[in-house]
Amino acid sequence: MKRKITLKQIARELDVSISTVSKALKNSHEISQDTRDKVQAFAKLYNYRPNNIALSLKNRKTKTIGIMIPEIVHHFFSKVIKGIELVANKRGYNVIVGLSNESFDKEVINMEMLANGSIDGFILSISKETLLQQDYHHFNETINQGMPIVMFDRVVDEIQCDKVIVDDLNGAKKAVLKLLKTGCKQIAIITTNDYLSIGKLRTEGYVQALEEFNIKPNPSLILKIEDKLLSDENVDELEKELMQLFSDNSIDGIFAVNELYAVTAMKVARRLGLIVPNDIQVISFSDGVLSKHSTPSLTTVSQHGQEMGEKAAELLINRLENEEDRDVEHYETVVIETELIERDSTK
Amino acid sequence: MKRKITLKQIARELDVSISTVSKALKNSHEISQDTRDKVQAFAKLYNYRPNNIALSLKNRKTKTIGIMIPEIVHHFFSKVIKGIELVANKRGYNVIVGLSNESFDKEVINMEMLANGSIDGFILSISKETLLQQDYHHFNETINQGMPIVMFDRVVDEIQCDKVIVDDLNGAKKAVLKLLKTGCKQIAIITTNDYLSIGKLRTEGYVQALEEFNIKPNPSLILKIEDKLLSDENVDELEKELMQLFSDNSIDGIFAVNELYAVTAMKVARRLGLIVPNDIQVISFSDGVLSKHSTPSLTTVSQHGQEMGEKAAELLINRLENEEDRDVEHYETVVIETELIERDSTK
DNA sequence: TTGTCCAGCGAAAACGTTTGCGTGTTGAAA
């Protein structure tokens, strides 16, 4: 087990100075061809590679991006990571991930841990708890220290930084319009609490679509699901609420803000003897594995997670590599368009 | 925008030496209480945090773990990452992820990139291409340089390192036995090519279970799916093969080595008018989202991804923090037991 | 012989830490 070789060791072996070795490896014309050859041969033999940490210290940049997301076992977030990793890697950056687990404290601690030199910039999506508490000091402090942040999906206006978001409102609107156009009269929305902007915006899109068809939104058709029911363990509870919704109204269309709500709604509908899409049509937000492989397969609003990741990484790296522009405090908000992917749950 | 403050700057401001500041912050008794107070107050005011990179260089350890996996948009792998991150964080480590994308070259390049000082050790699962080529030099080189590796799930015997695997053989056997005990006579297995050990081992478990019931494995019931059909795009092709399988045989049980094969098989069965689980029972390996929310929900063999990640991280960190034991070249292979989760696709 | 020039190389600083050891100042004991 031989440790990695350093410039110093090569220098000692070849009886030259460290600087000579360094220059020789860079093919500097300051060094004679003879010496260059000798050094390069030796370095190759011992498989010399410059130490990244030393380089980071010297250059004051780590070529590493920090990602902070609420959850990784999640189709959307892992797609985003994939996108980030793709362009980061292409541009010579590594990616280090922190999981906030939807907790404010973990978000703060993790960010502090990474902000002390380990990374050059952040790409993050805010945790639910943070959104609830509306305490964003850790973001501002990070930015104030000169570390750029790019937020995606779950963002807040208060923070001055680049953002990549999905057009939740229009995505939802598009979906509900589709339902309306194919004849639905009584469309329910299954959504989340309002403090998540997605819940709010998608509901707004739903309302706008209805209004375009001169339908007054019926509050009893707007089902707001409590947050904890999103976990797989509480599907029973969720089913109960949906059952209630079905029995209180005669619904012929459902717009769900996520896949789980959608497939569960389909399950409940089927139990009630309703055929999808004949008796009732269903559209879901977020295009994931469930949508593709459920029966019937779900028509969804795709939010293009990977594309969001790619864009976020591009924004961040561009900012990192144009330090001179940094004082131009002009931040961009990129909106990724949604796409309606039609499958078998709609006519 | 004020940059992060350093010891040097504090020293200059307070008109003491750098070492005094460093010691004062560590509450060294070498430094007078007065000075300590002064320094600590100043440091707190300016929110001083030691620079991680400098510490890494000095200590020759980064407190960072490198993960290299073939794919991140995958329930199992993201569960593993979650497990790794959990214990890594608890023990003061960060996690940096590299994606091989099932490509040998990317695996090699990424590993080289990370091995040059960026991380203290690796946790990885081997890419398909690497398994196919059977070229493991990059693993051995990394290990030889004194960087420990822990492999999980997709491992090879040739490499001397700690490993965390799932008991594929017995997991499969357990599943098939369950089918046999509930009355299945004609059980098909839908599996992958043999070069993936999972394909091989799970098939072996299938065979062993049959033999326990004195049934001779029928080759026409063993369907090996080509690799590329695993992608979501090629489901049609997959369905065709399954259709063929169904029409050539009268099957009353299916064991699939992954969720996609299982739900697709159910879909095909339903199309042929078969009722799950009455006419045909189905069990899948790998417990993911699809299994829970398909209709009927799938009985699966859970491989406990998060637990695997946790165990892998523990193994690695233990090894990192017991350098003295490092010369004791004794490597551990931890087997995570599978669990049969019974849902509605079996009787 | 002296001076000039340049090729070829090395010394040193810098990035931000930590830490062993040296040193100057105090106060008290002899």
Add this chain to the structure above:
DNA sequence: TTTCAACACGCAAACGTTTTCGCTGGACAA
């Protein structure tokens, strides 16, 4: 008054790089 701890602090090296600058010696011209 001298001596000597104890105390409080600073110096310097080290981690592995890169890069600027300066030095040396030899070739060549005058």
